[in-house]
Amino acid sequence: MSTSHTALTLRGNRVENGISVSNGQVPFRPRWGMTRDNPGPLASTPAPDGNLDKVHVAIADEGVVLVPCGETETPQKELVLVEQYHTGSGRGRWPGFHVGLGPEVRELSSASTGGGSGSEYWLLVSAPLGWAENIASQFVNERDYGDQVISFKPGNTGKKESDVPRDILIAFQGNEDRAHEFMTKVARLDASKLDEHEFSCGRARKKAEVIRVSGDADFFLGADPLSVCGYIAEVHFSQEGEPRQDAGGGSFGSLGDALREAGL
Amino acid sequence: MKLYQIESPGSSPALMKLETEDGKPLANITVGERGRGRHEGIIPIIGEGPEVRAKKTDEGVVLVRGDWRDGGQCLAAINAVGSYDRYRSYGIHDARGLQTVVSGSIAFGDAGRINGGEEVLAVVEPGAIFRLNSKYASTWYMWTGTEWRTESPGERKARLALQKVEQGGGEWL
Numbered sequence: 001m002s003t004s005h006t007a008l009t010l011r012g013n014r015v016e017n018g019i020s021v022s023n024g025q026v027p028f029r030p031r032w033g034m035t036r037d038n039p040g041p042l043a044s045t046p047a048p049d050g051n052l053d054k055v056h057v058a059i060a061d062e063g064v065v066l067v068p069c070g071e072t073e074t075p076q077k078e079l080v081l082v083e084q085y086h087t088g089s090g091r092g093r094w095p096g097f098h099v100g101l102g103p104e105v106r107e108l109s110s111a112s113t114g115g116g117s118g119s120e121y122w123l124l125v126s127a128p129l130g131w132a133e134n135i136a137s138q139f140v141n142e143r144d145y146g147d148q149v150i151s152f153k154p155g156n157t158g159k160k161e162s163d164v165p166r167d168i169l170i171a172f173q174g175n176e177d178r179a180h181e182f183m184t185k186v187a188r189l190d191a192s193k194l195d196e197h198e199f200s201c202g203r204a205r206k207k208a209e210v211i212r213v214s215g216d217a218d219f220f221l222g223a224d225p226l227s228v229c230g231y232i233a234e235v236h237f238s239q240e241g242e243p244r245q246d247a248g249g250g251s252f253g254s255l256g257d258a259l260r261e262a263g264l
Numbered sequence: 265m266k267l268y269q270i271e272s273p274g275s276s277p278a279l280m281k282l283e284t285e286d287g288k289p290l291a292n293i294t295v296g297e298r299g300r301g302r303h304e305g306i307i308p309i310i311g312e313g314p315e316v317r318a319k320k321t322d323e324g325v326v327l328v329r330g331d332w333r334d335g336g337q338c339l340a341a342i343n344a345v346g347s348y349d350r351y352r353s354y355g356i357h358d359a360r361g362l363q364t365v366v367s368g369s370i371a372f373g374d375a376g377r378i379n380g381g382e383e384v385l386a387v388v389e390p391g392a393i394f395r396l397n398s399k400y401a402s403t404w405y406m407w408t409g410t411e412w413r414t415e416s417p418g419e420r421k422a423r424l425a426l427q428k429v430e431q432g433g434g435e436w437l
Contacts, residue, residue, distance in 0.1 A: 062425035
């Protein structure tokens with residue numbers, strides 16, 4: 001008894017209905033990387049050119065065959081064309097999209113680029129209903145966010161509003177747990193002991209100074225110190241996000257002014 | 265028989281012109297190269313007509329032009345050597361229905377010792393298939409008796425999978 005699948009194409013945070021068919025095959029047409037070594041199609045089908053919507057899946061020794069099924073059949077699974085990619089020249093700051101396959105999916109076929117700028121690795125998988133949307137909802141397609149490996153999270157209904165500042169979220173590549181842990185450490189930091197000069201230097205001295213004052217060698221939790229020290233300054237050396245004011249109404253533009261105001 | 269040429273692995277077979285650019289009849293065709301570590305084969309062409317047949321003598325093979333009507337066979341000059349790659353396997357692989365008439369060799373390097381392969385003149389039967397390697401890819405060639413078809417290994421596997429399922433084979437998911 002064959003299982004009816006609804007056909008979907010997943011790329012980053014987008015899920016599109018249907019899988020494109022050309023010349024009786026599901027072609028591999030990457031946007032990044034090279035295909036000079038002729039990677040094969042992902043499946044063959046007797047369907048005409050266009051889009052496959054609902055299919056039965058047959059596995060032969062030579063490959064995967066997709067047979068269109070009737071409109072009245074109720075899909076019990078999803079057939080997902082997963083277009084994983086790593087961006088190339090000119091788009092390098094945009095995150096790459098990769099999927100961690102769990103036991104809930106069955107990989108049917110794959111194709112990948114070889115060399116060139118960027119790369120793509122496509123998979124054809126059989127997955128439970130709702131799988132593609134679950135994956136797409138977790139991928140954050142924002143510049144500088146970093147490459148992401150997304151896994152299926154049952155019960156995940158999509159992104160929710162976060163209380164973490166955007167730059168901190170980017171610094172921790174969307175890991176909210178780690179971001180909150182860092183924010184807690186910052187709140188506990190005795191910033192009055194920070195040396196103004198050391199804290200205003202480059203990455204290495206900033207990092208060393210904060211670790212010295214906090215006594216915590218893992219204070220930054222893997223984030224780039226340059227990306228998060230602005231948050232430390234904002235938390236400890238400004239009130240409600242604005243430069244602190246002295247009694248005469250002037251504002252303090254530097255850490256030194258803030259420390260002097262504190263009587264240090 | 266018609267005379268086709270596959271200039272290099274991956275290229276489409278094309279009918280070989282039996283006249284030069286000046287309009288004079290082609291006197292011979294060459295397979296392979298001359299030089300160290302190489303071998304050249306020269307096949308003279310005589311007669312008139314749109315098609316050719318190969319005639320074997322003790323001294324070699326001659327192509328005779330005429331208005332032949334052979335049953336689906338053709339002649340093909342096949343160059344199996346692609347761009348230079350030290351270790352790429354250049355040759356005619358997995359061949360069925362191919363009979364080599366004259367062979368030559370093409371090689372890289374002054375002494376012809378850093379890789380190379382064959383260039384042949386062959387009689388191709390209807391249903392013949394073979395595979396050629398270019399530097400990065402492979403191409404399957406099939407002669408149906410009237411036309412050539414080419415496909416990549418992936419496309420070939422996909423077509424065979426579809427055939428199997430249409431005949432009732434395979435396993436449903």
